[in-house]
Amino acid sequence: MDGSVGPMRVLVTGGSGLVGRAIERVVKEGEGREGEKWIFLSSKEANLVSAEETRAAFEKHRPTHVIHLAAMVGGLYRNMRQNLDFWRNNVHINDNVLNMSHEFGVVKVVSCLSTCVFPDKTTYPIDETMMHNGAPHDSNYGYAYAKRMIDVHNRALFQQYGRKYTAVIPTNMFGAHDNFNIEDGHVMPGLIHKTYLAKKEGKPLQVWGSGRALRQFIYSLDLARLFVWVLREYDEVEPIILSVGEEDELTVKDAVDAVVEGFGFKGEVIYDTSKSDGQIKKTANNAKLRKYLPDFKFTPFKQAVKETCDWFAANYDSARK
Amino acid sequence: MNGSAGSVGPMRVLVTGGSGLVGRAIEHVIKEESGAREEETWIFLSSKDANLMSAEETRAVFQKHRPTHVIHLAAMVGGLFRNMRQNLDFWRNNVFINDNVLQAAHEFDVVKVVSCLSTCIFPDKTTYPIDETMIHSGPPHETNFGYAYAKRMIDVQNRALFQQYGRRYTAVIPTNVFGPHDNFNIENGHVLPGLIHKTYLAKKEGKPLQVWGSGRALRQFIYSLDLARLFLWVLREYDEVEPIILSVGEEDEVSIKFAADAVVEALGFEGDVIFDTSKADGQFKKTASNAKLRKYLPDFEFTPFRAAIKETCDWFVANYDSARK
Numbered sequence: 346m347d348g349s350v351g352p353m354r355v356l357v358t359g360g361s362g363l364v365g366r367a368i369e370r371v372v373k374e375g376e377g378r379e380g381e382k383w384i385f386l387s388s389k390e391a392n393l394v395s396a397e398e399t400r401a402a403f404e405k406h407r408p409t410h411v412i413h414l415a416a417m418v419g420g421l422y423r424n425m426r427q428n429l430d431f432w433r434n435n436v437h438i439n440d441n442v443l444n445m446s447h448e449f450g451v452v453k454v455v456s457c458l459s460t461c462v463f464p465d466k467t468t469y470p471i472d473e474t475m476m477h478n479g480a481p482h483d484s485n486y487g488y489a490y491a492k493r494m495i496d497v498h499n500r501a502l503f504q505q506y507g508r509k510y511t512a513v514i515p516t517n518m519f520g521a522h523d524n525f526n527i528e529d530g531h532v533m534p535g536l537i538h539k540t541y542l543a544k545k546e547g548k549p550l551q552v553w554g555s556g557r558a559l560r561q562f563i564y565s566l567d568l569a570r571l572f573v574w575v576l577r578e579y580d581e582v583e584p585i586i587l588s589v590g591e592e593d594e595l596t597v598k599d600a601v602d603a604v605v606e607g608f609g610f611k612g613e614v615i616y617d618t619s620k621s622d623g624q625i626k627k628t629a630n631n632a633k634l635r636k637y638l639p640d641f642k643f644t645p646f647k648q649a650v651k652e653t654c655d656w657f658a659a660n661y662d663s664a665r666k
Numbered sequence: 667m668n669g670s671a672g673s674v675g676p677m678r679v680l681v682t683g684g685s686g687l688v689g690r691a692i693e694h695v696i697k698e699e700s701g702a703r704e705e706e707t708w709i710f711l712s713s714k715d716a717n718l719m720s721a722e723e724t725r726a727v728f729q730k731h732r733p734t735h736v737i738h739l740a741a742m743v744g745g746l747f748r749n750m751r752q753n754l755d756f757w758r759n760n761v762f763i764n765d766n767v768l769q770a771a772h773e774f775d776v777v778k779v780v781s782c783l784s785t786c787i788f789p790d791k792t793t794y795p796i797d798e799t800m801i802h803s804g805p806p807h808e809t810n811f812g813y814a815y816a817k818r819m820i821d822v823q824n825r826a827l828f829q830q831y832g833r834r835y836t837a838v839i840p841t842n843v844f845g846p847h848d849n850f851n852i853e854n855g856h857v858l859p860g861l862i863h864k865t866y867l868a869k870k871e872g873k874p875l876q877v878w879g880s881g882r883a884l885r886q887f888i889y890s891l892d893l894a895r896l897f898l899w900v901l902r903e904y905d906e907v908e909p910i911i912l913s914v915g916e917e918d919e920v921s922i923k924f925a926a927d928a929v930v931e932a933l934g935f936e937g938d939v940i941f942d943t944s945k946a947d948g949q950f951k952k953t954a955s956n957a958k959l960r961k962y963l964p965d966f967e968f969t970p971f972r973a974a975i976k977e978t979c980d981w982f983v984a985n986y987d988s989a990r991k
Contacts, residue, residue, distance in 0.1 A: 426830070428825070428826040428829050428830060429823070429826035429827055429829070429830040430830070432822060432823060432826050433765065433769070433823075436761065436765070440758065440761070444758070477804065477805040478803075478804050478805070479802065479803050479804060480802040480803065486822065486825070486826075487822070487826050490819065490822050494761075494815065494819070497757060497812070497815045498754070498757065498758075500753070500811070501753040501754035501757050501811070501812045502754055504753045504754070505751070505752055505753055505754040505755070506754070
């Protein structure tokens, strides 16, 4: 496939975010190939909610491939308040990117879904065939439906034009360059920021929720390596779950303990059970990934958490928060 | 905020897709059956007036007419075979139309929008009868997933508008609609107008009537004039955000063969009727429960099926030259 269009020109939307920065790092440190060009787009360069600005970005960069990460994202609480904005803005972003890719003859687009868009009422573990089998959790249905519609759009592009655009489904990601905002961030970066402050201020660590919710966490650098593999080798339109196995599912309390250890925090840890847990579990099956890549090694959790905590402490001033 | 005229002055109702099957039926009820109330303004929009796939043109229309209420019927629609070939277009064009109308309505402070869904968007694998709570419970039929998801997302956007802004925009879910002013195109039309057109031609040309599919698929049919009367009731009285199925009851579900027989009788066709089983039936059944409608309107009377077919066939014969086909 490289042969027919010359070397790959890969446009990464959302390039300055958690996953985008991880891809940038792994491409620089060995995953990139000679003659390839990787362009990391951020919202400063183009507002992808606008069709005109998206078109301008495609005209400027003329990509052959796209990794589409850009989205309006937020943690549990922001989603609960703004379902309309999460629905509309993400539908516009996704339609603009997929439609421009199609118009500009992009060979392949790999978009980014999430296990949080799966049906709320379901059996476990969830797998790639189950995404549309029922309504998503009520807390983030705007975001969830917008993401699901990427898969609908991909299938329709394939049915009408033979395009093989696809998507990945990561579980909970974490790593350097995340959004560490406590109000709006996700569980891991929120915990990291709160523990850092608790240690600095000599106060207890307040964890929202009971700590009993279960998650599979994937380190951003591992996800990035898998993203590049999907771009190069994965040929299906149906999406693929990118995650550690079911055996590596952890409680939020396990994550808290790892962060506390990562910072050497010695104060009290309090669980505020008046705050929502969100979905209690979202166990995903990574059998499809393991069928393709039986030997892929994920970074051990405690090590990945330590690296992320160290990065946060070293980059506190400039970190997004 | 209620839907009555008092708080905003008299109702100004904008009907998108106003020149289509349902739009014309609503217009008929408004004009011929005294459906409108005093000082109400009803504006029937067609694609000639505005291309609703464009946000700018949609906004211009709202700017011009300043509606207080909207009945949103406009969509890219087609029969089974066109949907199967063009899922992307059905998905994208309808998402744009719906987002433009709902967003403009919100920005222009429209009190209420009643959009139009369909039982064909419901999950393919499901128990029967289907009801209003089941729209999102599974993937739709493969043949028209683009159209189906676009329509389902109207309900998602309505709920999100309510959650974030308290807007009470809602939707109705008719079963198979038929009547005058339909699209009678045989390739792209729906089952009843297709049958009517084909029977008319078969009679005229002295040929057999070829029906696509086995004839065994089951449908609940609703006459456009009945649907229009119910649409007006929903606009004025129905206060929920959750959509409502508008249909005859389960006991009035009929086979395609039964419908073909009614058309043959209405047009006085005496030739052979052949069922081409090599053609798809589409979904075998889509039985919908109208219990919610009956809870609100226990006494509503639907036009008897054969009478409605006869009226539609008579209209088609009298208007053959100008009918959409």
